[in-house]
Amino acid sequence: MKELKSLIKKRHIFILVAFICCFALLQLAPAARAESGSGRVIYDSTYIDKLEATLRSLIQSTGDDLKKQMSASASNTNLEKKLSDTEKELAALKESMVFKIVKLPAGKIMLGDSSAEIIVRTKGGATAYIEKTASGGLSNLISGKDLKNGEVIPDNQLLLVPNGDGRGIKASKDSYVMVKGIYTIK
Structure with missing residues (x-):
């Protein structure tokens, strides 16, 4: 990317110098006269017109x-932004795919979002918690x-947790819970 910017800057400078030289040539050409003193211009107007065109x-x-x-440079900037956003999303997705160990205090409720996975590690530490608005229960994949x-x-x-x-779960006592996915504690 730096090479592209450097190339663009060099090209700008080259074009500017070429433009100044051409402009100076166009300004000085009519002033050039033959040394013989005949008063004729060395370059005629047809040549100058062709040069100008x-x-x-x-x-x-x-x-x-x-x-x-x-x-193309603006397009590259957009692509870099999209790549950065995609990398952030990938990092967040990667983080949600790993079990986290959470200490759930007694009386607290952990609600899982859609497809959240929960493993209670403390014996007798929690009960299923289903709000009245939920349809169905909590799926025990082992039993x-x-x-x-x-x-x-x-x-x-x-x-x-099939749906968010x-x-x-509701902690009956201080419990250690492994959770994968999005969850909230209230």
Whole structure:
């Protein structure tokens, strides 16, 4: 990216110098006269007109090239921003794919979002918590049971929260819980 910016800066300088030289040539050309004193101009107006047309087309094409390069540079900036955003999303996704160990104080409720996974590590430490608005229970993937509200959760059982509609666990005592996914404690 730095090389592209450096190349664009060098090209700007080169174009500016070429433009100044051409402008100076156009200004000085009519003033040049033959040494014989005949009063005739060395270059006639047809030659100057052709030179001017050539310079204008060169300047126009160079300007178009610069616009294309600047457009490409802006496109690269957008791509870099998208890449940065994607890397942040990937880091967040990676973090949510790993079990975290959480100490859940007695009486607190952990609600899982959709597809959250919970493992209660403390024996008799928690019961299933299902809000009245939730439809269904908490899925115990080890026993294959659907746990209802208030049911004691056996330790070391993998629980799945199918929907983020108010399902989770309530700590009966201070408990250690492993959780993967998005959750809230209230």
